[in-house]
Amino acid sequence: MEENKDITIYDIAEKLNLATSTISRALKDHPTISAKTIKKVKKTAEEMGYVPNTLAAGLRGNKSNTIGVLIPTVTQPFLSSLISGIEITARKSGYNVIIMQSHDSYKEEVSMAKSLYSSRVSGVICSLSMETRDTSHFQQFVTSNIPLVFVDRVPKDFNTFRVIIDNYAAGYKATKHLIEQGCTRIAHLTAGSEFGNLYSERKRGYKDALKDFNLPIEEELIVNLKSVSYEEGERESNILFDLPNPPDGIFASGDIIGVSAIQTAKKRGIKIPEELAVIGFNNDPISHIIEPNLSTITHPASKMGKASAEIILKNLKSLKRHEIKEITFLNTEVLVRESSKKI
Known part of the structure; x- marks a missing residue:
């Protein structure tokens, strides 16, 4: 076997002299496979350095187990905290996060939305660019039953999930x-x-x-x-x-x-x-x-990210999409410091 070659279920099957279908089911804890075989397959897979190709597996099922996040930039502290809330929540449920930046450009936002759709993401969380007036490029997700959440910068005329403050x-x-x-x-x-x-x-x-x-x-x-x-x-x-x-x-x-x-x-x-x-x-x-x-x-950036991811995950776990569009108003407060404290 070549050094550094990616280990596949075919390699595991060859070593254990088992069918690839058996290996595949064992790795997924399928009830038709005995506990003894599952243990043996998983141990061998670990020893051989097998890493599951989650993207390929997702594409075969017409989804990627990935949540797409489309934001203006990652450099703003608010948006960095938003991403953190999304990523932590998604990872706990076994989902990866792919982040794309529009750089506040409508043209880039349209292009990035197309890329996310082509990547067959499971859901999309978006904060609109400053230039965006027309949101028709997001309709492709709704049409394909891909849950879509707008967060913070949200459109007035697009009927989907939104997470915002008052x-x-x-x-x-x-x-x-x-x-x-x-x-x-x-x-x-x-x-x-x-x-x-x-x-x-x-x-x-x-x-x-x-x-x-x-x-x-x-x-x-x-x-x-x-x-x-x-x-x-x-x-x-x-x-x-x-x-x-x-x-x-x-x-x-x-x-x-x-x-x-x-x-x-x-x-x-x-x-x-x-x-x-x-x-x-x-x-x-x-x-x-x-x-x-x-x-x-x-x-509350991190909480907004968490709430956005939870809406996506709730819809993905449901057999049918939730028809009621959720608007989450998260509370804000005034932090009084020296720059305004006159009295």
Whole structure:
């Protein structure tokens, strides 16, 4: 036998002088095979270094025992924690996870969705790209009865499973906190597609909080960023600070944007939080590092990943797909730190 050759059930069958069908059934603990034979086959397989080809076995059954995860990027702390929750939950049930990144490109997302479908994944978990407006490329999974879960960045018009936080309530709470600290001109640095729920709901919460506390909604203070990046936050913060009547509070749609606002303000001699209170979103590690520490909204990424994977697994174990579409609202809370604590 050649060195480093992959061991197959044919090699085990030859060594034990048994039929390949017997070897195959023994490895799967089939009830028609005696306990003695199963033990002997498994021991020999282990000694020979046999590794089951789960992908090939899955393809023969028209599935791969793999859950496809399609996200904008793996570099954001929130999405890394989301993946971790998915992977841990999937692995416990014997499923592998394949991760693909859209890099916030609609074109890439369409391409990656096709690749996942061609790979015959058992289920798909997706957080939409910033550019996505049309979600028709996900219909192929629904048509083929492959469970599909949208998480965090979800479309408004696609009827499938969704795992999200209450972004409206989170936006409201963040803005209310700044108002309670005495802020009267609160800017909102937002991002993303109005097509999805995430940023539009946070902005709706921001506006309603201003209304409820009798503060005006000023469009010049609502800034739509091209991307959730430090550079965009810095550029738009400078524009806000150049206004004749600059804001005394900022609600940023992501912690990296909140950090850029704080550092830009400090460079201009604006005192945090005395002259400008800032709150971010996600509770990323960077929120603890920046000085002063950034107030933020918790975003239970790992729990969202776990919930998404559990929906997939529940559907795969069921003989028929669950018809009721699940929407999981996970709670958020305000973490008050030095960047906004004026009172």
